[in-house]
Amino acid sequence: MENKPVIVAFCCHYCAYAAADLAGTLRLQYPDTVRVLRLPCTGKIEVNYLLAAFERGVDGVIVAGCLEGGCHFQEGNLRARRRVERARQLLGEIGLEPERLEMFNLSSAEGTRFAEIVTEMTKRIEQLGPSPLRRTRDHVERSIAELSAQAEQAIAGERK
Amino acid sequence: MxxxxxxxxxxxxxxxxxxxxxxxxxxxxxxxxxxxxxxxxxxxxxxxxxxxxxxxxxxxxxxxxxxxxxxxxxxxxxxxxxxxxxxxxxxxxxxxxxxxxxxxxxxxxxxxxxxxxxxIGILESQGVWTEKCAGCGACRLGEFVGICPLTRCAKRLLNGPCGGSRDGQCEVREGLECGWQLIYDRAKALGVLDSLEAMAAPQDWSTSLDGGPRKVIREDQCIAGMGPKA
Structure with missing residues (x-):
């Protein structure tokens, strides 16, 4: 249990978050390694959000946005992809495997694809092993709850 | 900036x-x-x-x-x-x-x-910055229609262009604009091509890279007792 990977998924409200919801509605089975954080758009992602997750000891990070050309905010997902690339380059400089971070694109109708993504990333992280920055599982879970609360506040800010 | x-x-x-x-x-x-x-x-x-x-x-x-x-x-x-x-x-x-x-x-x-x-440069496009000023201490942009040959010409020629200018590109590096082509085009657009006929005097480099760190002093702005160090 302690060694099971912990993966944070930064999910766009308009696609991946709904796809995760659909995966649940469809009763699809996928690994319980993922913790979903909702963002108003993956364009909200900044490099420091991604590093914050790794610094808190998570083993892998998924950024899941709309299909290219289908962003609710025109090009938020395209910007996110470039920021993910930048963060991957930084992970390499830090000494962590860049493969621990990946961006995916899917639509809100792709509950099955969401389950596949989580399964694929879980396998990849299991092969890489736990993050060398890993702390106790409790600590990681608490940190993710904090990050999640911050993400929700960001969404609340968008609605004001 | x-x-x-x-x-x-x-x-x-x-x-x-x-x-x-x-x-x-x-x-x-x-x-x-x-x-x-x-x-x-x-x-x-x-x-x-x-x-x-x-x-x-x-x-x-x-x-x-x-x-x-x-x-x-x-x-x-x-x-x-x-x-x-x-x-x-x-x-x-x-x-x-x-x-x-x-x-x-x-x-x-x-x-x-x-x-x-x-x-010292400017934002050329989102995420791209380009050098525009060498901080030489003796600005001659007035002689060159507002385009600095010391910065924009890879060879810092004051009487250009050289033979390495081809279709507006510099021979030094692929994708590098010829500074002198830019000067020529702008002078032509402004109708002052004749201004380029005069030989430009050599740059006075004593105002740059010479004599240690440079200092600018405005004595009227200095506060008594807190003046510039000798």
Whole structure:
């Protein structure tokens, strides 16, 4: 249990978050390694959000946005992809495997694809092993709850 | 503005790893605009350094971040003074002037550069900055229709173009515009091509790279007793 990977998924409200919801509605089975954080758009992602997750000891990070050309905010997902690339380059400089971070694109109708993504990333992280920055599982879970609360506040800010 | 870019994480980590408490100081002016050393970049670098230090077994090193409005002026650096005593090193994310201003202000604290200061330039397009001024101390833009041959011509020719100019491109590097083609085109558009017929005199380099650090003094602005150092 302690060694099971912990993966944070930064999910766009308009696609991946709904796809995760659909995966649940469809009763699809996928690994319980993922913790979903909702963002108003993956364009909200900044490099420091991604590093914050790794610094808190998570083993892998998924950024899941709309299909290219289908962003609710025109090009938020395209910007996110470039920021993910930048963060991957930084992970390499830090000494962590860049493969621990990946961006995916899917639509809100792709509950099955969401389950596949989580399964694929879980396998990849299991092969890489736990993050060398890993702390106790409790600590990681608490940190993710904090990050999640911050993400929700960001969404609340968008609605004001 | 002054344009800079970040040193690599391992290079900065190796500079600071012998210290126990390090303060990363961002700067709110030029390097914020060129996305190298502002508040967000200080946060990103802080996070990266803490992880990198932990991976080499120095997870005990405390790395904190802060931002000051302008590192190249004492009045703005003062805000740091109460905090600096808590740290044994500062890593500045300012330009070279900022790093040295912090080192002068805090003589008992080690100060390291987090950036490589590149040039005086402008934002060409989102995420792209280009050098425009060599800071030569004897501006001759008036002679060259507002385009600096010392900066824009790869060979710094004052009487160009040379034979390496082809279709507006410089032979020195692919994708590099010929500075003299730019000067010619602009002079033509302004109807002042004849101004380029005169031979340009050699540059007076005594105002640059000569005689140590340069100083600009406005005596009418100096305060008695706080005047310039000899």
């Amino acid at each position: 002054i344009v800079a870019d970040r040193k690599s994480v391992p290079e900065i980590r190796d500079m600071i790893k012998k210290h126990n408490r390090v303060l990363l100081v961002g700067c709110g002016t030029c390097v914020t605009v060129c996305l190298a050393g502002g508040e967000r970049e200080a946060g990103i670098l802080g996070s990266a350094l803490r992880m990198s230090l932990k991976l080499i077994g120095r997870g005990d090193v405390v790395v904190d971040e802060c931002l000051i409005e302008r590192q190249c002026e004492d009045a703005f650096i003062d805000i740091l003074a109460p905090r600096v005593g808590e740290y044994d090193a500062i890593c500045s994310l300012g330009c070279g002037a900022g790093v040295q201003a912090l080192a002068e202000r805090f003589p008992n604290t080690a100060v390291y550069p987090g950036l490589n200061t590149q040039f």
